[in-house]
Structure formats: structure tokens, C-alpha cells
Amino acid sequence: MKIKKILIANRGEIAVRIMKTARMMRIDTVAIKTAVEPNAMYLDSADVVYDNSEDTAEIPVFLDIDKIIAIAKKTKANAIHPGYGFLAENAYFAQKCIDNKIIFIGPSPGAIYKMGNKTIARRIAQANGIPMAMGSEGNICNEEDAVIIAEKIGYPVIIKAASGGGGRGMRIVRKSEEMEMMFMTASKEAELTFNDPSLFIEKYIENPKHIEFQILGDRKGNVIHLGERECSIQRKHQKLLEEAPSCSLDDKLRKKMGDMAVQIAKAVGYSSAGTVEFLLDSNKNFYFMEMNTRIQVEHPVTEIITGIDLIEQQIRIASDEELKLNQEDIKLNGWAIECRINAENVQAGFAPDPGKIESLNMPTDKYVRVDTGVRAGSMIVTSYDSMIAKLIVKGKDRKEAIKNCKMALDKVWIKGTKTTLPFFRMLIRHQKFLDGTFTTAFIEKDIDKYYNNSEYEEMLAAWLATKLFVEENLNDNSINVDYKNGKEMNPWLLNKRINQF
Amino acid sequence: MVNDNLKNKKLIALSSENRKFSFSLPLKHTIRIGKREYDVKLKADEKYGTYILWKNRKYPVEIVRSRQNKYEILFNDISYTFTVETPFSLKRKEVLESKRGKTEKEYIRAPMPGKIIDILVREGSEVLRGEAVVILEAMKMRNDILSPVSGTIVKISARPNTNVMKDDLLVEIKI
Numbered sequence: 001m002k003i004k005k006i007l008i009a010n011r012g013e014i015a016v017r018i019m020k021t022a023r024m025m026r027i028d029t030v031a032i033k034t035a036v037e038p039n040a041m042y043l044d045s046a047d048v049v050y051d052n053s054e055d056t057a058e059i060p061v062f063l064d065i066d067k068i069i070a071i072a073k074k075t076k077a078n079a080i081h082p083g084y085g086f087l088a089e090n091a092y093f094a095q096k097c098i099d100n101k102i103i104f105i106g107p108s109p110g111a112i113y114k115m116g117n118k119t120i121a122r123r124i125a126q127a128n129g130i131p132m133a134m135g136s137e138g139n140i141c142n143e144e145d146a147v148i149i150a151e152k153i154g155y156p157v158i159i160k161a162a163s164g165g166g167g168r169g170m171r172i173v174r175k176s177e178e179m180e181m182m183f184m185t186a187s188k189e190a191e192l193t194f195n196d197p198s199l200f201i202e203k204y205i206e207n208p209k210h211i212e213f214q215i216l217g218d219r220k221g222n223v224i225h226l227g228e229r230e231c232s233i234q235r236k237h238q239k240l241l242e243e244a245p246s247c248s249l250d251d252k253l254r255k256k257m258g259d260m261a262v263q264i265a266k267a268v269g270y271s272s273a274g275t276v277e278f279l280l281d282s283n284k285n286f287y288f289m290e291m292n293t294r295i296q297v298e299h300p301v302t303e304i305i306t307g308i309d310l311i312e313q314q315i316r317i318a319s320d321e322e323l324k325l326n327q328e329d330i331k332l333n334g335w336a337i338e339c340r341i342n343a344e345n346v347q348a349g350f351a352p353d354p355g356k357i358e359s360l361n362m363p364t365d366k367y368v369r370v371d372t373g374v375r376a377g378s379m380i381v382t383s384y385d386s387m388i389a390k391l392i393v394k395g396k397d398r399k400e401a402i403k404n405c406k407m408a409l410d411k412v413w414i415k416g417t418k419t420t421l422p423f424f425r426m427l428i429r430h431q432k433f434l435d436g437t438f439t440t441a442f443i444e445k446d447i448d449k450y451y452n453n454s455e456y457e458e459m460l461a462a463w464l465a466t467k468l469f470v471e472e473n474l475n476d477n478s479i480n481v482d483y484k485n486g487k488e489m490n491p492w493l494l495n496k497r498i499n500q501f
Numbered sequence: 502m503v504n505d506n507l508k509n510k511k512l513i514a515l516s517s518e519n520r521k522f523s524f525s526l527p528l529k530h531t532i533r534i535g536k537r538e539y540d541v542k543l544k545a546d547e548k549y550g551t552y553i554l555w556k557n558r559k560y561p562v563e564i565v566r567s568r569q570n571k572y573e574i575l576f577n578d579i580s581y582t583f584t585v586e587t588p589f590s591l592k593r594k595e596v597l598e599s600k601r602g603k604t605e606k607e608y609i610r611a612p613m614p615g616k617i618i619d620i621l622v623r624e625g626s627e628v629l630r631g632e633a634v635v636i637l638e639a640m641k642m643r644n645d646i647l648s649p650v651s652g653t654i655v656k657i658s659a660r661p662n663t664n665v666m667k668d669d670l671l672v673e674i675k676i
Contacts, residue, residue, distance in 0.1 A: 462514035462522035
């Protein structure tokens with residue numbers, strides 16, 4: 001069936017990203033306006049805006065299966081793109097779309113279900129001879145069984161939620177005495193977050209690298225991979241910086257891991273774009289971790305080195321087109337790095353710092369791509385994630401990509417909220433990042449501060465504080481910021497005051 | 502370091518880590534490093550907002566908070582907090598602080614609206630600076646709320662699995 005109109009069941013930068021490709025393919029798009037973000041930038045990219053801003057339900061519309069289906073019908077959209085997060089990996093939602101004769105732009109409900117349930121996914125991987133960290137064969141019911149299995153595979157072990165993701169419901173256990181408490185809290189957390197308290201256990205690989213393979217499969221059974229991404233720079237399992245390719249793989253290992261990734265995708269009859277995640281230990285042994293059945297935040301780095309538009313491929317595959325690419329057609333060119341610039345305070349342990357973006361200036365150099373859903377005046381709201389923009393930088397090799405990234409980071413000027421920029425400016429100069437020896441433990445173990453600054457920078461800040469004090473208190477032409485009201489004004493509007501000095 | 506002019510007309514910016522930066526008055530638009538004076542220019546334009554020009558490089562600057570003589574400055578996206586003191590007020594402050602001794606309290610408040618997931622301390626327990634005391638879930642993230650000081654927990658107002666608003670009191674610590 002031909003896709004004529006796509007409802008975007010998402011918001012922010014990914015909604016903008018999907019609509020960009022849809023426009024290129026001359027497909028109409030529908031975006032949903034919500035009460036939380038009635039002036040959001042993604043609404044401007046849509047051909048039709050469905051106004052749902054009167055809806056005051058506590059659960060966001062992007063998570064409400066029945067409402068999304070109803071909106072698709074009302075706006076006569078014959079396809080839904082779920083983006084990432086929200087309903088992207090909900091097998092029931094994918095099935096509901098099919099039942100209502102709406103094309104779900106993603107894999108089949110069966111593939112989502114099998115890969116979404118970690119226990120089933122492990123069983124499939126095992127049956128296909130995919131290397132895995134030793135672990136429990138099924139779910140573990142109580143802490144006594146957990147101890148028995150942990151002793152068999154050897155500590156440290158990691159407890160994971162069977163329906164989990166994103167680091168929730170995960171606990172690392174280093175000795176049997178810790179098991180009872182860790183098991184209980186993980187189970188409780190899994191129940192709260194995923195409505196499913198079941199857990200499984202596997203061997204915990206110390207200090208691995210996170211390597212994932214981008215997969216593309218069509219509905220005729222063809223599956224290829226588009227190379228790997230390295231996402232080892234993470235904090236609490238939240239990725240911060242991703243790059244493609246990885247400096248830890250050579251062509252031989254790339255082929256071996258890529259073939260395995262294709263094999264596991266074929267085993268579940270996977271169609272659409274997907275990601276097979278592996279852990280790579282220091283001896284270059286790799287272990288299957290999980291498969292993500294959605295387009296991922298970090299997909300642009302793959303697009304840059306392969307020249308393939310992944311959203312376009314998703315749309316074509318969903319319209320039953322056959323993949324026109326063979327594995328031999330896939331050539332990796334150059335290097336790409338993505339920094340996730342979030343509204344977070346790195347000096348307060350990456351605590352979200354929501355608020356209004358007063359100004360946003362991103363570099364426009366030809367080696368830079370920016371994917372964003374905000375602009376000056378936009379709000380970073382507490383209801384959603386804290387993403388401001390993805391800064392994607394390319395180079396002919398890793399060295400040049402890093403050099404370009406360094407320059408690009410200095411050209412990003414965001415005012416209104418604190419951002420993760422200081423972290424990236426430190427990271428991109430760190431020896432372990434430069435020589436490629438960083439692992440997923442980098443943030444926890446290799447740095448003692450999330451940012452770097454010089455003594456001069458602090459002195460200049462001190463000079464500015466003193467200058468403000470002088471202007472406010474000592475000069476005759478003081479601009480009359482009285483103490484009582486000082487707290488009331490919007491302090492981010494410094495430039496207005498400086499023009500008066 | 503800064504030219505610490507011995508005329509008593511000067512101001513001292515005291516950082517939250519008790520580092521002192523002295524500036525003589527009238528405040529000059531230069532800073533001395535070693536034997537050289539470097540120009541500091543505070544500028545603003547429509548597109549980028551406010552910035553400091555220093556050694557041919559532009560650094561974005563912003564005031565995040567200002568209250569009486571206390572300023573939180575964002576310089577190149579890194580935050581610094583100073584109180585600006587005269588030599589006299591600094592001396593008074595130091596005397597007061599030494600007299601007050603260790604009876605000061607620190608109030609930890611919710612930095613953003615969210616849900617309390619866990620409380621990691623008990624009333625009466627000791628915490629170290631930088632230790633997590635509460636886990637707050639907001640914006641799809643679990644955020645460790647860290648203690649800014651070392652001390653003893655005297656009161657816990659937060660309750661697990663309850664929602665809190667920004668600036669709600671979570672924990673009281675006696676320093």
C-alpha cells in the first residue's frame with residue numbers, strides 16, 4: 001500500500017527529522033499539538049496540525065494508543081511513524097495500527113514483542129549461536145534462585161528487567177550478600193516502570209565498549225547492516241556521545257559482528273530499521289546485549305558515513321518496497337560524531353535544567369549537521385526529555401572529525417538554560433577519548449569532574465561579578481536594580497542591561 | 502593573579518570555594534597576568550547576546566541569579582557563584598563565620614518538579630559533600646540529589662513515591 005499521509009506520533013527533533021524526509025518524498029504529514037508545547041517548532045514542519053491542546057489527561061497523548069489511532073483516522077493519515085520512545089517499541093500498538101488498516105512504520109508486532117522481551121530475545125540469540133554473556137535461561141523468581149545462578153556464572157553479575165531498557169530496573173551485584181536487597185529493589189523498580197516485575201541475570205562484563213549495528217530489513221526477507229556505532233560514552237546507561245564507525249573494530253571483526261547482527265534480525269523476520277547492541281570486552285570478545293526495534297536517537301552518524309537516509313528506508317520498507325541495497329553496496333566513508341546537547345547542569349550531576357531557550361546559535365559549517373526541535377523562545381518542558389539539539393560533525397577520519405567537533409562546540413551558543421556543552425568540550429580533549437581506549441566506565445572511573453575550566457576563566461567571571469556589583473551599587477549612573485526586586489527580574493537578560501552601562 | 506592594589510579602595514569577589522579575586526577601584530577593563538595587562542571587554546550583540554572578549558576570543562556570559570551582593574555567573578557555559586565584598590564586609594563576614602562555628606544548616610530543595618523515588622539517608626546519619634541523599638525522577642531521568650555540604654541529617658521532609666514541586670524542601674542538614 002502506498003503511504004500518502006503520515007501521522008507523527010512524536011514531538012521534538014525526531015518529529016522534525018521525520019517530516020523533513022516525508023516532505024522530500026512528497027508525503028503529507030500530521031503533527032499533534034499538545035497543551036504542554038503549543039508553540040513547539042515541530043508543528044511548523046507539518047502539513048496538518050491536529051490540535052489536541054484541550055486534552056488535559058495526565059498521560060501524554062503520544063502514549064495513548066486509542067487516541068493516536070483515532071487522530072490518524074480523523075486526519076485520514078494512512079501511516080503512523082512512532083519516532084523513538086513513547087509507543088515506538090509497543091507491539092500492541094503496532095498490532096492496533098494493522099487492525100485499523102493503518103501502516104505502522106516499523107517492524108512487525110511479532111518482531112517487536114520477541115525483541116522487546118529480553119528473555120525471549122536471549123533464547124533466540126542463543127538458538128542462533130550468537131555469543132552472549134552467560135546468564136539465566138529464563139526469568140528468575142526469587143533471590144535464592146538468583147544466588148544459585150550467580151554462583152554458577154561467577155560474580156559480578158547484572159540483574160535486568162525482562163521488559164526493561166534505559167538502565168531502569170538494572171543492578172550490578174558483586175557478592176552474594178548484596179543479592180537479596182538488589183533483587184528486591186530491581187524487581188520493585190521493574191514493576192513500577194514497566195508493569196512487569198520479572199528479572200533475569202547475566203554475567204557483568206567489566207569496562208566494555210558499547211558497539212551497535214544498524215540493520216535494515218525489508219518485508220521480503222532481505223536484511224543488511226550499515227556498519228556500527230560506538231556509544232561507550234554514557235552516564236547511567238544514557239548515551240551522551242556516539243560515533244561511527246568505531247576505532248575498536250577492524251574490517252574482519254566488523255564483518256563478523258555485522259553478520260551476527262543480520263542473522264539475529266533474520267531470525268525474528270525483522271523489517272524496517274533496527275539496532276543490534278553488543279558489548280565488546282578488552283580482548284575483542286563480543287556479546288549480544290539486545291535489539292532495539294526503532295529508529296534511534298544516534299541514527300544520523302550512520303546516515304553520514306553511509307549516505308543513506310534511514311527514515312526514507314523505513315518509509316519505503318513500510319510501503320512494501322524491496323530493499324534496493326545489497327550488503328556490497330554499503331561503503332563506510334569518513335567519520336561522524338554526535339554530541340547530545342541537553343538542558344542539563346553538568347555541575348550538578350547532569351540534573352535537568354528546564355526552562356526557556358533565550359537564544360540558540362548553532363554552527364553552519366559544511367561539516368556540521370544539526371538536528372533540533374527547538375529555537376530561540378522554545379521551552380524545554382519538564383514533561384519530556386531534556387534534549388536541545390544533536391550536534392553532528394563529520395571528517396574524513398576520526399582525527400579530523402574530532403578537530404571539527406572541537407571547533408563546532410565552541411560555535412554553539414545557547415542561552416537560557418545550562419547545557420551539557422562543558423562536558424563535551426572537556427571530553428573531546430581527553431586523552432582516553434583521543435586514543436580511543438574509553439569504555440562505558442569512562443564517566444564513572446576516568447574523570448573526577450564533568451567539565452574543565454581554567455583559572456583565568458574563573459577570574460574573568462569574578463571580574464564580571466564585580467563589574468555588576470559596581471554598576472548596581474557604586475556608580476552615579478547606576479541602572480537602579482534595587483536589592484528587593486533584583487530577584488524578580490529575568491537574570492538571563494543580561495545583554496539588555498549591559499547596553500545601558 | 503590580579504593586581505592587588507594596596508589602596509583600600511578595592512572589591513573582593515569571593516567564590517563559593519572561598520577563592521578570592523581582588524579588583525581595585527575604579528574597576529579597570531584590564532586584568533594583569535604576570536607583567537602584562539590584558540584587555541577585558543564586555544559586549545553584547547543582537548544575535549549572540551552578551552559576551553566577554555578576552556585575548557581575541559569571545560566567551561558567552563550570563564547572570565543566572567543575582568541577589569544583593571551574590572552573583573551566579575555563567576561563563577562559557579560553566580557556572581560560578583561569587584559574593585562581592587569590600588575589605589570591611591569581608592572581614593566582618595569572616596569574623597561572623599568563625600563565631601557562628603558549626604551550627605549552620607543547609608536546606609536541600611527539589612531542583613525541579615518530579616517524583617521522589619528513593620531516600621538514601623536516615624535522620625541522624627552523616628553525609629559527605631557530594632553524596633547522593635535523594636533520588637528524584639524528572640524528565641525521564643533518575644537524578645541523584647547530592648548534598649552540597651558534609652554534615653548530619655536532621656530532618657527529612659521528602660517521602661518516597663510522592664510528587665514534589667520545584668523548591669520543595671527535601672532534607673535538612675546540620676553542618
